[in-house]
Amino acid sequence: MQEQLKAIQQEALANIQEVNNLKELQAIKVSYLGKKGSLTQVLRGMGKLSPEERPIVGEVANQVRETITSAIDEKNTVLENAALEEKLQAEAIDVTLPGRPTKVGGPHLLTKVIEEIEDLFIGLGFEVREGPEVETDYFNFEALNLPKNHPARDMQDSFYITNELLLRTHTSPVQARTMKEYKGEKGFKMICPGRVYRRDTDDATHSHQFTQIEGLYVDKDVKMSDLKGVLNLFAKKMFGEDRDIRLRPSFFPFTEPSVEMDISCKVCHGNGCSVCKGTGWIEILGAGMVHPNVLEMGGYDPKVYSGFAFGMGPERIAMLKYGVNDIRQFYLNDSRFLKQFHQA
Amino acid sequence: MLVSLNWLKEYVDIDGVSPEELADKVTRSGIEVDNIEYVAEKSSNVVIGFVESCEKHPNADKLNLCQVDVGEEKLQIICGAPNVRQGQKVAVAKPGAVLPGNFKIKRAKLRGIESNGMICSLQELGFDEKHIAKEYAEGIFVFPNDAPVGESVEPLLNSSDAILEFDLTPNRADCLSMLGVAYEVGALLEKPVKLPSEEVTSTEEKAADYISVKVEDENLNPYYGAFVIKDVEITTSPLWMQNYLLAAGIRPINNVVDITNYVLLEYGQPLHAFDYDRLNSKEIVVRSAKQDEKLVTLDDVERTLNPENLVITNGEEPVALAGVMGGANSEVTIATKNILLEAAYFDSVSIRKTVKATGLRSEASTRYEKGIDPNRVKRAGIRACHLLEKYAGGKVLSGVVEYDVLDRSEKEVDIDTDTINNRLGTNISSDEIGNILNRLQFNFDRNEHHFKVFAPTRRGDITIFEDMLEEVARIFGYDNLPYTLPTGSATAGGLTKSQLLRRAVKSYLEGVGLLETRTYSLTSETYIQKLISNEIKDLNPEPISLAMPMSEEHKYLRLSVLPELLKSISYNLARNQYNLGYYEIGSIFITNEKELTKQPNEQLRLSGALTGKWFEHPWQMENKKVDFYVVKGIVEGLFEHLELPITFKQVQLPDMHPGRTASLWLGDKEIGFMGQLHPALEKEMDLKETYVFDINLEVVLQAHHHEPSYTQIPRYPSVTRDIAFVLDQEVHAGDVQVAIAKMGAPLVKQVNVFDLYTGENLPDGKKSVAYNLLYQDPEKTLVDEEVEKSYQEIIESVSKQFNAYVRS
Incomplete structure (x- = not known):
């Protein structure tokens, strides 16, 4: 078996x-x-x-x-x-045939720049504020140490609606509005992005509508070196760690001392080339220590409080950072322009 | 302000500092130097020569044969310039000379005759047109008789000069003068300032015998000084003066006018020279102009004046527009013998008004507008007298006839080392601060760490502590400030709820494929009335227009984002970009007031416009055009994302397709609309079939209150049922859907449309809509009888309510 x-x-x-x-x-x-x-x-x-x-x-x-x-x-x-x-x-299929396209949208380049700046300053403890685009003469000028007959406020340069109301020429009125809201009682840090308007003829470098980001820090013992430190941080994050900043004295009615900030040219790193017109530096923004009159009008005692403020143009920053050479592109909404920047 | 460095050297030592270095230093301490310009390119071996003889070239009509003494030798030179003459002193490029453009001068034969060099024009020496006085614009340059033969032409021509263009901020009017610039540069280089000579040999004759001065309004004209200079000889001014004026951008005219301009630039003090004899009176009266009073100014334009304009008169009629421009009736001419020289202080606001009204802006008015140094007014007059004596042969009568209530006091500003360091974040010593004040040439009293600074009147911008803080900081150097970060009270930064939600809305819309746009808030009269949402129209908004628009295109503040957005769509179509999905978040401006007295309500809208193909996959033959339901899906998805219940109602709106437009509702609140544009508007705006949406984003953001909390996942199985109803065409599928959901509650959790059919097997005017119902009981497993009962109830109710029947 x-x-x-x-x-x-x-x-x-x-x-x-x-x-x-x-x-x-x-x-x-x-x-x-x-x-x-x-x-x-x-x-x-x-x-x-x-x-x-x-x-x-x-x-x-x-x-x-x-x-x-x-x-x-x-x-x-x-x-x-x-x-x-x-x-x-x-x-088996041909994997090289095109896929069914997914719609890809995206933010406007200015939004991208603005949000990048917002996030950067939020990280430093700044709140993001907004203000009206139709402003009173008081908040747009007077509260910023630009009294009625000041030469810097020419009717010709601003879009007035009435004698007392105009399209804001900068985001600075939000400084005054924020100080009013805090009633001179405590320190704060804020930035304010928004649309602003000037009586300019639109061309490659001018636009009757553009954007600005205002920053304001008011507290006891705010120092000019703090302004320098914060701006340096901003410039390096925004433009690259290898970029340097320099501050130059300047003049704005609402700050004293006033500052113009340059960053070193990305092409020549400060040595001078055609991009920076031989100076080695490119102007980025204006800033300064808040003028005591502005603090006082905002309800802050300039003997106790000090502050710094800065203002920058996202268009200019976008133009420098991305090489856009005509400011009108930001408002024409040519899809071929918009699509260049909608990537993550 | 154009600053000639050769001129600047008269007041401050800048040797060893290159123009580029100086420009950098000045820029970094607060005055931007926009440009560095050299008067002429470099040339070598060009000397002053004396034309001993000048004859026609025997073989050429247009050439001259010159014998020129150049000091060590005599050169025979052939010259083609039409203005060459015997007896002139000219610029001679000797053989071996190198002119700009690396042009080497060699011995040569011209039409058979030897030529040993070249007599040069300023152009040939590399001068820019603007640095050439007009009499030498064509032909060779001719030196004054006292020019030293054989010497280099450079010092007399000022050809090595570099000119820095200062871009002055409004606070630095002090640098509208060479002296002011000298103080600034002196502070930066730690060099003293040398003041120019104000020496005058006065005659015994008194000016007061020739003129009296009366001022009507002391606020408008707190100082008026009149100097009388007799027996001047009107001629050209010295070459160096002409060169400096040219460098500063002012054309030389004659010695008297040049001297007033020279002192204007030197001291920053406008001066005016009248022809004393043409004044026809012995008095100067400064007053406001009468209404419609006339004055012909130096530019030969008749000006019609008003009481806002300050005028200088001879007691009868105006002879000058104060601080702005002289009158033609008292102008200095070639025949002038006696001069009345004005040095005055005019109120800046008054001058600004006159400038604005007349459109006349001069070197003088610019300085008055920005503010001049009260301590330099009279001194500038004396300085001019010194120069008139020296270069115009004038006799200066003794005494200045003046009206004088001018405040010349210096502002006192207290500063202390601690506060300065505290504000700057620095550690500057008191001695260093003292040193900075010395460099600035500011007077001060020091008491250890406290300083009482007497701000010089040339620096009218310094009035408070912070102004001094800036002075100390900029001389100390902004570069030397440390980098620190805020140490004050901690603040939690972040976005507001509304800002966060807006970002969520944006990322949703971009995720479904829309591109964000930014359009203008200002629109035209045509577009201001278009595509305004119903709930905005209900507010009866008045269009807000600018007082002084730049163009008709941008005149009104928008009441809808859509028209400008559609302009962008049209712009793209014109450039062959046909498939577009755009959205924008922006404000509209709402008021009821015809004449705006308060700020309008600014409402955030979310608007979108889509056209062309939504997607396309040709090789799989998929192709989807944008239609109503594509856009509706996007809108529905957005509200699902925000967890807000949105409803759509058929509506008719102007400029919208009458059958393809819906109003959007959040509960009983109308919040916007969507749909296809009316073909007439599409045609008007050069658009193709275009769909839009427009939503009151503000209400949406306010309504949002989603705070998710966990809901138990159903443990019991769900049951689905389908029903197809045959409905009249006019019945809205959505209404039936709502009715089903209502009737089926609470067991029916979802109702979806899954089929729409018209055509064969259905009577005319009927359509079949099929719904899919989802039954679910969270507490238990559903039994068939329950579902069936509800199902029948729904059929019965819908049939009755909508005149419908079930399609079998």
């Missing part, structure tokens, strides 16, 4: 090896291991064996069954893999 079993095993293994599809493999399985399979048939004869023979033959029979079963399983895996492989081959 043992020989019989060995013969079955040999025959089965030979058959399994030869088979090359799952269906036939299944048939082989049935023909050996099924209820009427040859192995099963042989095992049915076990009962006729003597009690001594039975365990010995039983062990052999089990070995044979296991060998055949595992050979079938093994072959089954091989055949399944082959079948899957074949299916996948048939499913």
Whole structure:
């Protein structure tokens, strides 16, 4: 009987090896291991064996069954893999054909610049404020130390609506409004982005509407060196760690001392080239220590409080940073322009 | 202000400092130097020569054969200039000379005759036109008779001079004078200032015998000084003076006028010379002009005056527009013998008004407008007398006839070392502060760490502590300030809720494929009335127009963002950009007032415009044009994003497609509209089929109060059912949807439209709309009977309410 079993095993293994599809493999399985399979048939004869023979033959029979079963399983895996492989081959596509486009929108370049600056100053503890675009003469000029007959406030330069109301010429009125809100009672840091208007004829470098970001920090013991430190941080984050700043004395009615900030030219790093017109430096923004008259009109005692303020033009920053050479591009909304900057 | 460095050297030592270095120093301490200009390019071996003889060239009509003495030798030179004459002193480029453009002068033969050098024009010596007096604009330059033969031409021509262009901020009017510049440069280089000579040899005759001065309004004219100079000889001014004037951008005229201009530039004090004999009177009266009084000014223009204009009169009629321009009737001419010289202080506001009214802006008026030094008014007059004596042969009569109530006191400003360091964040010693004050040549009293500074009157900008703080800081050097960060009370920075939400709205819209735009807030009369949302119209807004618009295109403050946005769309179409999805967040300006007395309400709107293809995938033959439902999907998605319930109602609006427009509602509040533009407007604005939306963003942001909290995920299975209703065409699918949801509540959690059908198998005027209903009970598993009961109720109710029946 043992020989019989060995013969079955040999025959089965030979058959399994030869088979090359799952269906036939299944048939082989049935023909050996099924209820009427040859192995099963042989095992049915076990009962006729003597009690001594039975365990010995039983062990052999089990070995044979296991060998055949595992050979079938093994072959089954091989055949399944082959079948899957074949299916996948048939499913192959041309991955170089274009995909179905997803609409990609994006922010305006100015928004991108403004939000970058906002986030930078938020990190330094500044709140972001806004103010009206139609301003009173008082907040736009008077509260900023520009009294009525001041030469710097020419009717010709501003879009007046009435004698007392105009389109704000800068975001600085928000300085005065914020101070009023804090009632001279505590220190604060704020920036204010927004649209502003001047009576300019639109050309490559002028726009009757543009944007500004105003910054104001009022507290006890604000120092000019703090202004320098904050502006330096801003310039390096905005334009690159390898850029330097320099401050030059300047004049604005609402600050004293006043400052003009330059950054080193990215092309020549301060040595002078055609980009910076040989100076090595590019003007970025105006700033200064808040004029005592402005603090006082805002309700802050200039003997106790001091502050610094700065104002910058996102258009100018965008032009310098991205090489835009015509300010009108920001307002024409040419899709070919907008799409150049909508990436993350 | 154009600053000639050769001229500046007269007052302050700048040797060893290159023009570039000086420009950098000046720029970094507060006055931007915009430009450095050299009067002429470098040339070598050009000397003064004397033309001993000048004859016609035997072989050429237009050439002259000159024998020129150049000191060590005599040169035969052929010269083509029409103005060359015997007896002239001229600029001679000797053989071996190199002229600008690397032009080397060699011995040569011209038409058979030897020429050993070249007699030069200023152009040939590399002078820019603007540095050439007009008589030498063509032909060679002729030196005065006393020019030293054989010497280099450079000193007399001032050709090595460099001119710095100072871009002065309004507070630095002191640098509208060479002396002011000298003080500034002196402070920077730590050099003293040398003052010019004001020596005058007065005659015994008294000026008071020739003139009297009367001033009507002491506020408008607190000082008027009249000097009388007799027997002047009108001629050209010395070459050096002409050169300096040219360098400063002023054309030389004659010695008397040049001297007044020279002192104007030197002291920053405007002066005016009248022809004394043409005044026809012995008095000067300064008064306001009478209404419509006439004066012909030096530029030969008749000016009609009014009482806002201050005039100088001879007691009868105006002879000058005070501080602005002299009158033609008393102008100095070639025949002038006796001069009345005016040195006065006029109120800046009054001068500004006259300048504005007449449009006349002169070197004089600019200085008066910005404020002059009260301590230099009279001194400038004396300085001019010194020069008139020296260069015009004038006899200065003794005494100045003056009206004088001028305040010449110096402002006292107290500063102390601690406060200065505290404000600057520095550690400057008191001695260093003292040194800075000395460099600035400011007088002060010092008491250890306290200084009482007497701000010189030339620096009218210094009145308070902070002004001195800036002076100390800028001389100390902004570069030397340390970098520190704020140490005061900590503040939590950040965006407001509204700002955060706006960013969320923007990122949603950009995520679904829209590009953000920025358009102008000012629009035209045509567009101001267009595409105004209903809820804005209900406010009866009055258009707000500018008092002085720059153009018709930008005259009104917008009442809708859409028209300017559509202009951008049109701009793109004209450039073959057809597929556009734009949005903008911007303010509109609302008022009820016809004449604005208070600020208008500024309302933030969210507007969008879409046109062309929304997406396209040609090789898979997918192609989707922008239509109503594309835009509606974007709007719905936005409100889903904000968790606000938005509803759409069919509406008809001007300029919008009558059948494809919806008003947007948040509860019972109308908040905007969306839909297709009316084809007539599309045509008018050169647009193709375009869809827009316009939403009151402010209301939306206020309504938003979403604070998410966890809701249990349903544990029991849901059941879905479909129903298709046959409806009349006019019935709105959305209304049926709402009715189903209402009827099915609370078990029906969602109702969606999944099919719309018209056509075959349906009667005319009917449509079939299929809805998918989602049933869910959070408490238990639904049983069929419950669902079926609700389903039947819905069918019955909808059928009745909408005259509908179920499509089988």
